[in-house]
Amino acid sequence: MSWKITPNIAAELIAHEGIVREAYKDSVGVWTWSVGVTSASGHKVWPRYVDNPQTLKRCFEVFEWLVRNKYLPPVKRAFAGHILSEAQLGAALSFHYNTGGIERASWVKKWKEGDVAGARQAIMNWSRPPEIIPRRRKEQALFFNGVWSNDGFGTEYGVRKPAYTPDWSSARRVQIKETLDELFGP
Template sequence: MTTETLGRALPHGWTTVDYEVALEIASHESIIRQAYKDSEGVWTWSVGLTSATGHNVTRYIGKPQPLEHCLAVYAWALDKYAQDVLAAFEGFALSKAQFTAALSFHWNTGAIKRASWVKLWKAGSIAAARKAFMDWNKPASIIGRREKERDLFFDGKWCNDGTMTEYTRLTAKSTPVWASAKRISVKKELAAAVAPAFNPIPVAEPEPVPPPPDIEPSPVPVSQPATSGGLFAALKGFLEARFGRKA
């Protein structure tokens, strides 16, 4: 499976959340398979999803889900966020790298519509836009991610290795146990989660209707037109063969 089979480049720019886009953004994120409380006490699940996405994540309290399901809902939510990105850059064609970087930025900050770097870039002030991209640098732990997003948008430099961080345990207060972190590969599960949107299941062709039983094929040769005279002669021969008498 390749990214070419999962996504498509449109003449006016890249607009599709495909496997490669989702994988790049996931590499900056962590995943928890059951609902947990974030730093502000909000119930969160999977790749940082809250019920504000339109998917009720409280259903996963105490109920860890398969990795593929977690990633399928993540990809669905990414597509919703992508609409904001496309609206913010309306009238401008984005490369796949630019679309991915902007979507990653928006997924993390929710600020694509008010970020000054977007306005500067659209105005053609590329150097100023590149610098303004790094204004979104708090908390300090986010700086590494922001640099990677910047380099992807302005230089086309991809950085994912197909893995992301998973936290496998929660505290009694439903917050993540940070020591439970491990790096996992999500290539297979994310490809399976994203692929159905780009490879819909084809509608099965109807089964051919079998002929009625115990009906012998017509003795009319294939090359002979099935005229009324030909059919009468065929029926006559059939009756003679079956009953030993002439019709």
Template sequence: MTKTAGAAVDASTIAVDSQVALEVGGHEAVIRQTYKDSVGVMTWSVGMTNATGHHVERYVGKPQTLQHCMDIFAWALTNYARAVRKAFAGHKITKAQFAAALSFHWNTGAIGRAEWVKLWKAGKIKEGRASMVDNWSKPAEIAGRRKKEHDLFFDGKWSNDGTMTEYTRVKANMTPDWSSAKRVNVSAELKAAFSKVMIPAMDKDPEPDAPVPVPTLSPAVPTTPTPIPASTAAERHKWPVWLWLAFFIPIALAFAGAFFWKGF
């Protein structure tokens, strides 16, 4: 796409928006119901696991709307961005560089220790360029993504066209059906995700280090149990009339028999 470096600003002032999210998402895939990744970890939406703080088991066999998937992706991505701002603290970066670094971190979780970041901050641009590609392009399947992140960070070249790969089917063993891939446009959903304030409830403290507002829960998942009214609870302990009769009639007959025989 067109080379658009943009103005460099303090890293702490850059926020995640739909353009940034689209760039990250363009390298990922979305699956609307829970599946198992290559090592058997429960995963959902755009590669999200319970480590985000949002429990994904609730979506086993329950595909969600594309909007819900993008809402939670936007929420999680915003939390991951904190580590990127921390890594570039005290430095000015462009929005393109922020997006590239966030994509790298979403994929590797290594923005805080990557050598290319340290080299760039030290002004060793040429060495940083080489380090990003040479040290972070394994396995081979990731090389294309890393090259795009490299081109975005160092040359300001955005690569996403507003679409993501979606796998529409999950097998009985909970692995994706790779033959079900299709390209879907998620531009509208991500714009909507960043245009509203989400006030959801958390399952647990989030990871990585994010004090999170909250992601929305699936509408199909109950929140708190409905209390049983006292009257209803009491009714459940009442014996039916026939049970009372069955209990007391034998006792009454026993007393009557004892009284009768005593008379003799």
């Protein structure tokens, strides 16, 4: 495995996260943009994207940079000495993007030791809050069975102003596959 972020892997993460093309304040007031990108990533979000929506391509370029530089290295360390399929890498990246816990997750240790049944069960230990359970089940199905859940679409949200919070009622499905293929190759 080349540890490459493919269009399929990017689509899987984006489908779990959602897209907001301009800066908004997350649930704890942190300025966020694109697919969960904050200034803590090293890419300045505020004030760059306030009232300044970007193309899907630009959103995904920065998202891919973030995943490649901040999330892929811990996944590589966690699975050092083991070969992952594209699906397994996608599931591991999705898990880590959501939890930040790939290097301390018991399911990874169990899998590396050959306890696949134990690993399959242990990934579900990361199921709080309960709203995350559907995502965790999709990551479980992807890692252990190679079943992708993305369909080439993502959910995009607008920004409610003047509060600059996500407008959840504006949710709309947008085609992301073509943009991802353009960025990463089909």
